[in-house]
Amino acid sequence: MKAFVxxxxxxxxxxxxxxxxxxxxxxxxxxxxxxxxxxxxxxSNVALLLAKAVGRKPRDIANDIVAALPASEWIAxxxxxxxxxxxxxxxxxxxxxxxxxxxxxxxxxxxxxxxxGQRLQLEFVSANPTGPLHVGxxxxxxxxxxxxxxxRFNGFDIFCEYYVNDAGRQMDILAASVYLRYLEAAGALPWxxxxxxxxxxxxxxxxxxxxxxxxxxxxxxxxxxxxxxEMSDGDIAIDTLIAHLKQSLGENYRTLHSAGLDEILADIxxxxxxxxxxxxxxxxxxxxxxxxAVDAAVAALEKAGHCYTLExxxxxxxxxxxxDKDRVLRRDNGAYTYFASxxxxxxxxxxxxxxxxxxMWGADHHGYVPRVKAALRALGLDDQQLEVVLVQFAILxxxxxxxxxxxxxxxxxxxxxxxxxxxxxxxxxxxxLRRADQHLDFDLELAKKHSExxxxxxxxxxxxxxxxxxxxxxxxxxxxPSADGVDLTILQESREIALAxxxxxxxxxxxxxxRDREPHQIAFYLRELAAAFHTYYNSTRILVEETPLRHAxxxxxxxxxxxxxxxxxxxxxxxxxxx
RNA sequence: GCGCCUGUAGCUCAACCGGAUAGAGCAACGGCCUUCUAAGCCGUAGGUUACAGGUUCGAUUCCUGUCAGGCGCACCA
Numbered sequence: 001m002k003a004f005v006x007x008x009x010x011x012x013x014x015x016x017x018x019x020x021x022x023x024x025x026x027x028x029x030x031x032x033x034x035x036x037x038x039x040x041x042x043x044s045n046v047a048l049l050l051a052k053a054v055g056r057k058p059r060d061i062a063n064d065i066v067a068a069l070p071a072s073e074w075i076a077x078x079x080x081x082x083x084x085x086x087x088x089x090x091x092x093x094x095x096x097x098x099x100x101x102x103x104x105x106x107x108x109x110x111x112x113x114x115x116x117g118q119r120l121q122l123e124f125v126s127a128n129p130t131g132p133l134h135v136g137x138x139x140x141x142x143x144x145x146x147x148x149x150x151x152r153f154n155g156f157d158i159f160c161e162y163y164v165n166d167a168g169r170q171m172d173i174l175a176a177s178v179y180l181r182y183l184e185a186a187g188a189l190p191w192x193x194x195x196x197x198x199x200x201x202x203x204x205x206x207x208x209x210x211x212x213x214x215x216x217x218x219x220x221x222x223x224x225x226x227x228x229x230e231m232s233d234g235d236i237a238i239d240t241l242i243a244h245l246k247q248s249l250g251e252n253y254r255t256l257h258s259a260g261l262d263e264i265l266a267d268i269x270x271x272x273x274x275x276x277x278x279x280x281x282x283x284x285x286x287x288x289x290x291x292x293a294v295d296a297a298v299a300a301l302e303k304a305g306h307c308y309t310l311e312x313x314x315x316x317x318x319x320x321x322x323x324d325k326d327r328v329l330r331r332d333n334g335a336y337t338y339f340a341s342x343x344x345x346x347x348x349x350x351x352x353x354x355x356x357x358x359x360m361w362g363a364d365h366h367g368y369v370p371r372v373k374a375a376l377r378a379l380g381l382d383d384q385q386l387e388v389v390l391v392q393f394a395i396l397x398x399x400x401x402x403x404x405x406x407x408x409x410x411x412x413x414x415x416x417x418x419x420x421x422x423x424x425x426x427x428x429x430x431x432x433l434r435r436a437d438q439h440l441d442f443d444l445e446l447a448k449k450h451s452e453x454x455x456x457x458x459x460x461x462x463x464x465x466x467x468x469x470x471x472x473x474x475x476x477x478x479x480x481p482s483a484d485g486v487d488l489t490i491l492q493e494s495r496e497i498a499l500a501x502x503x504x505x506x507x508x509x510x511x512x513x514x515r516d517r518e519p520h521q522i523a524f525y526l527r528e529l530a531a532a533f534h535t536y537y538n539s540t541r542i543l544v545e546e547t548p549l550r551h552a553x554x555x556x557x558x559x560x561x562x563x564x565x566x567x568x569x570x571x572x573x574x575x576x577x578x579x
Numbered sequence: 580g581c582g583c584c585u586g587u588a589g590c591u592c593a594a595c596c597g598g599a600u601a602g603a604g605c606a607a608c609g610g611c612c613u614u615c616u617a618a619g620c621c622g623u624a625g626g627u628u629a630c631a632g633g634u635u636c637g638a639u640u641c642c643u644g645u646c647a648g649g650c651g652c653a654c655c656a
Contacts, residue, residue, distance in 0.1 A: 032595065035602080045598060048636070058636075082599045083636060128656060170656055235655090313654050324582075324652070331654040338656050366583050367651045392584070393650080434592065437584055439649065441591075454618090455604070461618055472615050505595095512595055524593065527603075538611090538620040579618070 001094050001504055004074055005042050006031050009086075012068035013046065021064060023053050033505070040079060040087030041094075041501065047084040058084025095500035096488040102503060102559035103483065110506045110566050115156030115514070121349055122148050124360040125272070126163040129264045130174045131200055133271055135442060136362070138415040139394045142431035142572070144360050145277040146519035149570045154514040159354065160279045163345060166261055167286040168338060172242045174198055174264075175257040179221070179245055181207035182256075188222050196234040202264070210259040218256065221248040271416050275424060276572045288344045294336055297344035297379070298329050306378045316343075321374030343375040350381050357385060358517075363392045363437075389517055394431075394440040428572045429456040432519040455527055459564060460576055462530035466561035467577035469542055469554065478543060481551035481558075490552045495536045499556060502532040506563050510570075519571060526567045533560050 013025045026049040034043045047062035054061060062080040069078065074094040079087040102109045124144030127137045148158045165171070177197040181204050183189040193199060210218075226244055231237035246253050265282075272278070288294050298314070301307050306317045312332030316339075319326055329340040349357050361368070369390075373383040419427050433455070434440055473480055491500070505525065513521040542553045565575035 028597095030595095030598080032598085034599075035594085036600075039599065043599085048598080051636075085599070130656095165656060168656055311654085315654095328654045333654080335654085337654065362650095363584065364650055365656095369583085390584075390650095395649090438592075439585075443591095457618055458604090461616080465616065465619085469615055476615090508595080516596075520593085521595080524603080531603090534619055535621090537615080538617095541615070543615050579616075 001074070001090070001098060002031065002042065002508070004072075004094075005088055005090075008069055008072055008075065009044060009046070009065070011070055012065050015068045016064060021054070022050055022061070026050065034085075034087065037498075039081060039085070041090045042088040043081075044086045044088075045084075047080075047086060051084065062086050092492055092497060093489070095497050095504070096491065098500050098504040099488055099491075099556055099559045102562050103555065106562060107566060107569075109562055110510045111153045111155070112507065112511065113155035114511065115151060115154045117157075118355045119157045119159065119353065120151060121159045121161060121352075121354040121357045122151075122360070123161045123163055123349075123358070125277075126165070127268070128165045128168075128170050129261055129268060130170050130198060131264060132202060132267055133415040135413050135415055135418050136394045138275070138418060138427065139431045139440060140360055140362070140391050141272055141275060141277045141415070142428050143391055143436060143519060145275075146428070146432050146522070146571050147358075147360075147514075147517055149572070150510065150514050150519060150522065153510055153570060156514075159281070162279045162282045164265065164282055164284050164286075165338070166265075166284055167289055167341065169239075169242075171257065171261060173238055174203075174260045175253070176238060176241050176245060177203050178206050178210060178260045179218070179256055182210055182218065183222055185211055186216060186219060188219055190222075190225065191227065191229050194228045194234070194237065196238060202267075203260075206260050206263050209263065210256070213259070214252075214255065218249060218252055221245055224248065271414075275415070275419060275428070283345070285341050285345070288341050288348070289336070293348055294341050294344040297347050298336070298340055300347075301329070301343070301375065301378055304378060304380070316371075316375060316378070318371050318374040321377050323370045323374045327371050339371065339375075342372060343379075346372060346376060346386065347379055347381070350376070350385065355385070356387065358387045358389060360389045360391055360436075363390045366390050389436055391436045392439045394442045425460070425573045426454050426456050429454075429523060432571060433523050435518060435520055456573060457579075458534075459526045459530040459568065460574070461579055462533045463561050463564045463568070463575045464577060464579045465533070465537060466557045469557060473543055473550075473554070476543065478550065479547060481555045486551045486555045487548055488552050488555065490549050491556060493540065495532075495539055496553075496556060499532050499536050499560060502529045503559055503563050505529075506567065522567050522570055526564060526571075529560065529563060529567070533557075533564075 009029075009031065010025070013022065016022045017025060026046060029044065029046045029049060031042055031044045034040060047058040047065060050061050051058040059080055062084045066078050066080065066086060069075070074091050074097075076089045076091045079089070081087050105111075122144060125133070125137055125140045127133055133141070144160070148160050152158050177199070180189060180193060180197060184193065185204070185207055221244070224244065226237070226240045228237045228241060231240070245256070249256060269282075298307075301316055302314075306320065307329065308315050308317065313328050314330040315326045316329050317326050318324075327339055328337050329343075330336050346357070369388045372388075373386060376383040376386060422430075430442075431440075470480065491497070506529070509521050509525040513519060540553070542550070542557060544550050544553070561575075568575045
């Protein structure tokens, strides 16, 4: 419909251009919905843009443009308003066409092929597998999964990936923590559990499972165990413990390490699966080490002459590529930094042929963006193809009190707990109700309280009401509209036009939500569509005796239900037929 | 100190990558159920868009500065 008007406008402009009255057609020409209905269904600012170049008043130019518009069955009339806007008022037939389109396209209504041929990689969550996902990770999960759905609806080929940090020191700390709990369970822990290890209950469970698996076979490493509480520096204490375990357990250290990693990763997978968040691939950091990809990436940087050695460490000259300071790739102890494997990972993403790569990181990683981009450029890659979306933190509150979310202390609220408390639908919806760059205050008390008067129910209710109408019609023995042969031209009431107008916006919102990486646009749109429906429902009786009118109105309602279902599906929220 | 994000109604947030009179939800107040689900609808009230400049036909949006909040500035991940 918009394309139709746009075509007519372009035609008029081309005609004026051919006549020499305007120098060209502005590229920034807008054809948008005015905020107020009095300003028409569509409005263009083109005359305002041309005024300066032509040297005439905008309103005069607008007059010429309107005069040059071809006659049309869908444009009822035009109006020149304000400083020189051209307002278009459409015929009801244009809106009837939208309803027809929804019924034809069904679950594909709103979809487009804008992204056809583009392979896009989306990495999100990628939380360290050192514990269950907490509510902060939930935001990234909901956001990423929704964005993936929206991009797919726009025709992009999307590949979702979770980067598993299974190689770092944090994993060793987890292994050590599991071991201490393992000893504790056997009554063989000589002192109290240390502060800076992972202390959540899940560590006890992993230790218990390990014990079932290996019995007391690993207990021998307790001999010569360094006295952690006596050591003043906690980090050194942990590292000493890890070194001791690696040495005395030998091959069995791998068993210990895997016990934690496997169980937690399985838990994370289940959790996300239940949350309807799915990945094409879980990418192991360790695999980058094992295949030599990290060696290769670092070697490539060295070969390109962007590295130097200082005090035993290998540095990348990131400052040559606009970063604040140079970065260490390999420590003086010979171990690679996290940064080194991340360079390898990103180089590998590009090597796999994605046309565009989107990373979704927590906002606390923002300082990390310049150095990754610097490394990509140093490797001769186009850093423009890497887009980093920073998702601000979700700060947990219980009433007015901030809730600590230290994973080590085990005091956090897990994503699973949140889902069980407010439900998947509400959680998915709430998480994407704000832009990514907005801080999200997640008040647990409020989330619970809202579970009954939640905006998501408002939208679901609109959907369910339509199906309720169908059930009512069946009970009363009233016939339902068939797929075709419904005369929509009877729909002339302003609220019916307004409702169809709201429907027509869905395809546009799908485009801008993808373009701006903003799933919240879908959520806000759905609330407006639901509001338009509730208004209509309250003002107009749908199940009237006159069959043609009833069929036309039900067709409109079914179109609304279809659009709501399509929108909710993009956000991972169910569209129930009954509440 | 440097960098990134943010500042809009009492609260939580929108505002279509510069457009016309800045909009919703919640909270407050007043109405609507003998008829399709009141988990709903209708209405009232609420604003110097943090502040000061600048850019232009036009600024919540872009630029500069100030103030305030969050985050980051590791041979951690």
